[in-house]
Amino acid sequence: xxxxxxxxxxxxxxxxxxxxxxxxxxxxxxxxxxxxxxxxxxxxxxxxxxxxxxxxxxxxxxxxxxxxxxxxxxxxxxxxxxxxxxxxxxxxxxxxxxxxxxxxxxxxxxxxxxxxxxxxxx
Numbered sequence: 305x306x307x308x309x310x311x312x313x314x315x316x317x318x319x320x321x322x323x324x325x326x327x328x329x330x331x332x333x334x335x336x337x338x339x340x341x342x343x344x345x346x347x348x349x350x351x352x353x354x355x356x357x358x359x360x361x362x363x364x365x366x367x368x369x370x371x372x373x374x375x376x377x378x379x380x381x382x383x384x385x386x387x388x389x390x391x392x393x394x395x396x397x398x399x400x401x402x403x404x405x406x407x408x409x410x411x412x413x414x415x416x417x418x419x420x421x422x423x424x425x426x
Contacts, residue, residue: 341383342383344374344375344378344386345374345378345386345387345390346374346390346394347371347372347374347375347389347390347393348367348371348390348393348394348397349368349371349372349393351367351393351394351397351398351401352364352367352368352370352371352393352396352397353368354397354401355367355396355397355398355400355401355404356368356400358404359400359401359403359404359405360399360400360401360403360404360407362400363396363397363399363400363403364396364397364400366396367392367393367394367396367397367400368393370389370390370392370393370396371389371390371393371397373385373386373389374386374389374390374393377389
């Protein structure tokens with residue numbers, strides 16, 4: 305230790321470097337004027353229920369879950385989230401219906417094929 309130095313100086317904290325976070329682009333909701341809201345997206349709940357009952361149960365249930373989120377997100381002011389949930393509900397209901405129709409066509413084809421095979425097999 306140097307005699308000319310203040311003895312308390314060695315215990316003083318050295319200035320710390322500031323941690324600089326990497327740049328992230330902020331997420332902004334569209335700015336709507338007071339009282340002005342975008343139109344509420346369709347929640348596709350009817351299509352989700354019909355898809356669940358008549359077509360494909362797993363995809364229909366997922367569609368019901370997303371369609372039930374739409375109203376809550378819209379009322380909370382999360383307009384982008386509501387639109388995203390509505391799109392997902394529509395897509396899952398649509399794919400459930402497509403899979404159900406394709407499955408029905410395959411089932412009918414197999415029944416017809418088995419009927420012809422049984423009729424011509426004897």
